[in-house]
Structure formats: C-alpha cells, structure tokens
Amino acid sequence: MAELNYHEQVNMENAEKLRSLLATLPKFCKDFFRGIEPTTSSRTRIAYAYDLRIFFDFLVQNNPLLKNTPVTDIKLEILDEIKPIDLEEYLDYLSYYRTEDGKLHINKENGKKRKLVSLRTFYNYYYKKQMIETNPASLISTPKLYDKEIVRLDIDEVARLLDEVETGKEMTKRQQKYHAKTKLRDLALMTLLLGTGIRVSECVGLDINDVDFDNNGIKIRRKGGNEVVIYFGEEVREALLEYLEERKKLIPLQGHENALFLSMQMKRINVRSVENLVKKYASNVTKLKNITPHKLRSTYGTSLYRETGDIYLVADVLGHKDVNTTKKHYAAIEDNRRRQAAKFVRLRENENPT
Numbered sequence: 001m002a003e004l005n006y007h008e009q010v011n012m013e014n015a016e017k018l019r020s021l022l023a024t025l026p027k028f029c030k031d032f033f034r035g036i037e038p039t040t041s042s043r044t045r046i047a048y049a050y051d052l053r054i055f056f057d058f059l060v061q062n063n064p065l066l067k068n069t070p071v072t073d074i075k076l077e078i079l080d081e082i083k084p085i086d087l088e089e090y091l092d093y094l095s096y097y098r099t100e101d102g103k104l105h106i107n108k109e110n111g112k113k114r115k116l117v118s119l120r121t122f123y124n125y126y127y128k129k130q131m132i133e134t135n136p137a138s139l140i141s142t143p144k145l146y147d148k149e150i151v152r153l154d155i156d157e158v159a160r161l162l163d164e165v166e167t168g169k170e171m172t173k174r175q176q177k178y179h180a181k182t183k184l185r186d187l188a189l190m191t192l193l194l195g196t197g198i199r200v201s202e203c204v205g206l207d208i209n210d211v212d213f214d215n216n217g218i219k220i221r222r223k224g225g226n227e228v229v230i231y232f233g234e235e236v237r238e239a240l241l242e243y244l245e246e247r248k249k250l251i252p253l254q255g256h257e258n259a260l261f262l263s264m265q266m267k268r269i270n271v272r273s274v275e276n277l278v279k280k281y282a283s284n285v286t287k288l289k290n291i292t293p294h295k296l297r298s299t300y301g302t303s304l305y306r307e308t309g310d311i312y313l314v315a316d317v318l319g320h321k322d323v324n325t326t327k328k329h330y331a332a333i334e335d336n337r338r339r340q341a342a343k344f345v346r347l348r349e350n351e352n353p354t
Contacts, residue, residue: 005207005258006204006205006207006259006268007205007221007225010042010205011042014042014043014045014046015042017046018033018042018045018046018049021046021049021050021053022049023072024053024071024072025049025052025053025056025071025072026056026071026072026073026074026075026076027072028075028076029049029052031125032122032125032126033045033048033049035125035129036048036121036125041223041225047114047118048118048121048122051114051115051118051119052118052119052122053071054094054097054115055090055115055118055119056071056074057071057099058090058093058097059074059078059082060074062089062093063082063086065078065081066078076126076131076132079123079126079132079134080132080133080134082134082136083136084136084139084140086136087116087119087136087137087140088140091112091115091116091140091143094107094111094112094115095107095112109143109144109145110145112143113142113143113145116137116140116142116143119137120137120138122137123135123136123137123138124137124138150298150302150329150330151289151290151291151295151298152295152298152299152302153282153286153289153291153295153296153299155303157285157286157289158194158299160285161190161194161281161282161285161291162187162190162191162194164281164284164285165183165186165187165190165281166183166187168180168183170284170285171280171284175280178264181264182264182277184239184242184243184246185243185246185247185261185262186277186281187239187242187243188239188240188242188243188261189203189261189269189274189277190277190278190281190296191235191236191239191240192218192232192236192239192240193278193293193296193297193300194296194299194300195232195233195235195236195300196218196230196231196232196236196300196317197230197296197297197300197301197304197317197318198218198220198230198297199223199293199294199297199319200271200274200275200293200294201271202220202221202222203261203274203293204261204268204269204270204271204274205220205221206218206220206259206260206261207258207259207260208244208247208258208259208260209258210260211240211244211260212229213237213240213241215229215231216231216232216233216234216236216237217229217230217231217232218230218232222319223319228319230317247260247262250262250266251266252266252267253265253266253267256268274293275292275293278291278292278293278296279291279292297318298329300318301314301317301318301326301329301330302330304317305330311323311326311327311330314326314330
C-alpha cells in the first residue's frame with residue numbers, strides 16, 4: 001500500500017472521526033453526509049456532525065414529541081414537525097447551554113450563524129430530495145453580525161516579531177533553552193506565514209518537495225483540495241534555505257520523513273503547535289493584540305493590498321473564492337484609498353491674492 005500524504009492522512013482520520021459521530025446521530029443522517037461528500041471537505045462534515053448532535057440533543061430535551069427518545073432512534077418524519085418558532089427557540093438555547101458532562105457552552109452571533117447554516121444545509125438536502133415537505137430553517141433570519149476591526153500587525157510590529165523569533169531576548173530562561181533548538185525552524189515558519197499569507201493548515205501540510213527554489217514557489221493544497229503555487233520573496237527564501245540545512249541533520253519518525261516542518265518529537269508539526277508558537281512570540285511583541293496565524297494572514301493581505309491596490313490579486317493569492325470576502329476584510333483600506341483620490345485631482349489652480 002502506497003504511503004499516504006499529509007492531506008490523505010487527515011482525510012482518513014476525519015472519515016474515521018465522522019463515522020464515530022454518525023453512530024450518535026439519527027440513522028437517517030447517513031444519507032445527508034453521503035450526499036454532501038462530493039461538495040464539502042472532511043473538516044466541514046465533522047463540523048456539521050457536531051452541530052447536528054447539539055440540535056438533536058436540544059430536541060430530545062425540549063420537544064414533547066421526543067421525550068425519552070434516544071437520539072439514534074429519531075425518525076426523519078420529525079423534521080416536518082419542527083416549526084420556525086422551534087428553531088428560534090433553539091437559537092436562543094445556543095446562547096448558554098450545558099452538555100451532559102456539565103460543561104458550559106456559550107455561542108455569540110458567529111456561533112449561532114454557523115449552526116443555523118448547518119441546519120439550513122441539512123434541511124435543504126432532504127427538502128430537495130423530496131423526503132420532507134417543509135423547510136423551516138429557510139424561514140429563520142440569520143443572526144445579525146457586528147463588524148469587528150480586523151486585527152493585524154503594523155510594519156514595525158512585524159519587524160519586532162521577526163527580531164524576537166531570531167533572538168528570543170524577551171523569553172524566559174526556560175523558553176530560551178528550547179528556543180536555541182527551534183530558532184531556525186520558527187523563523188522560517190513565521191517568515192513563510194508573513195511572506196505568503198498561506199493558512200496554517202496549508203503550512204503544516206507542506207512537504208520538502210513542495211518547495212521550489214528555482215522559481216521561489218511553494219505548492220499548497222487549498223480548501224476543497226485544489227493545488228496552487230504561491231510565490232515568495234528573498235526573505236522567505238533565505239529563511240527556508242537556512243532552516244533546510246538544519247532539517248537535513250534531523251531524523252524524522254517513520255511516516256514523517258517528507259514533512260517540511262518538524263516538531264521537537266520529530267513528527268510533522270501540527271496546527272495547534274503553530275498556533276502556540278505564534279502566540280508565544282507575539283505576546284512578547286504586542287500586549288494589546290491577540291495575534292494568531294490567521295492574523296499573520298491578515299497582515300500579509302493588508303501589506304499586499306496597500307502595495308498593489310489590486311483586490312483581485314489579494315483574493316487570488318489568499319485563496320478567497322469570492323472577492324467580496326476580500327473586500328469585506330479590506331474595506332477600510334479601500335475607503336482610505338478613495339479618500340486619497342480627492343487630493344490628486346484639481347479643477348483649477350489656486351490664484352495668488354493680489
């Protein structure tokens with residue numbers, strides 16, 4: 001059997017996780033997940049499964065028709081018994097609820113919106129297949145989202161962040177001990193994120209042979225599985241080359257030989273580890289901004305847009321399927337550019353007073 005690459009391995013693990021989740025859902029849900037498989041990622045399907053489990057748990061607890069009914073015994077027909085008012089009650093329930101283990105869960109507008117989207121997709125599938133006669137989820141208004149300021153690093157903060165990765169001067173003595181072992185890896189990783197705007201999941205999935213120094217490009221797999229080449233500049237090139245000299249001396253564990261970035265355990269570094277190292281370095285640079293790998297992506301997008309003014313280029317490089325997503329994120333910069341236009345056009349020269 002051929003060795004699975006990172007993305008195939010993730011999909012296989014997610015498929016196994018989904019099967020476990022399906023065992024806790026009504027049996028008819030299997031049709032839904034089989035039906036959406038060609039158009040969704042394995043990660044999206046798992047998110048849907050978690051959301052649907054919360055929904056059915058709510059029904060069992062609150063709907064008289066399902067009192068004392070195990071979730072796995074719920075029949076498809078119940079979907080036609082659910083009214084829009086029931087779904088509004090569900091969204092209200094999502095604000096604060098406790099699971100069987102006593103853990104409190106809180107959902108703000110973003111969380112409620114995502115769970116409503118899951119329900120809409122769920123209902124739409126059965127409605128279009130003419131397996132149910134009603135579609136109450138389509139009648140529920142989307143929770144109002146309030147615009148949040150996009151958090152990104154300023155130019156001087158980027159420089160200070162990379163300096164901190166290089167020197168570790170603000171770290172504790174214990175952190176500095178490990179920093180000596182990971183400095184080149186961390187610098188290459190952070191420079192790559194800041195210099196290309198790739199997602200953290202795309203970064204950890206990189207293999208050594210995905211890096212092409214002849215063309216200064218990396219081959220990544222986007223959401224949905226399509227492969228694209230993203231190009232990088234000299235700073236990224238130098239950081240990667242320096243790290244790869246060290247990488248050659250490392251002995252990865254079996255199954256991780258091709259991984260570009262390795263953890264201290266000699267395994268492919270994972271998303272959580274990258275999130276933690278970004279937080280560690282950024283907290284020593286800025287106390288007021290909660291910097292995550294996604295904020296580094298926003299920082300890159302901002303820099304690219306300021307330099308080029310080309311929103312379509314930014315959307316393409318960041319992998320946004322809809323340019324309106326990009327416009328929404330960089331609307332403030334776009335508005336500022338429009339304001340600048342007023343300074344460039346003069347209708348009449350000012351006359352000097354006599």
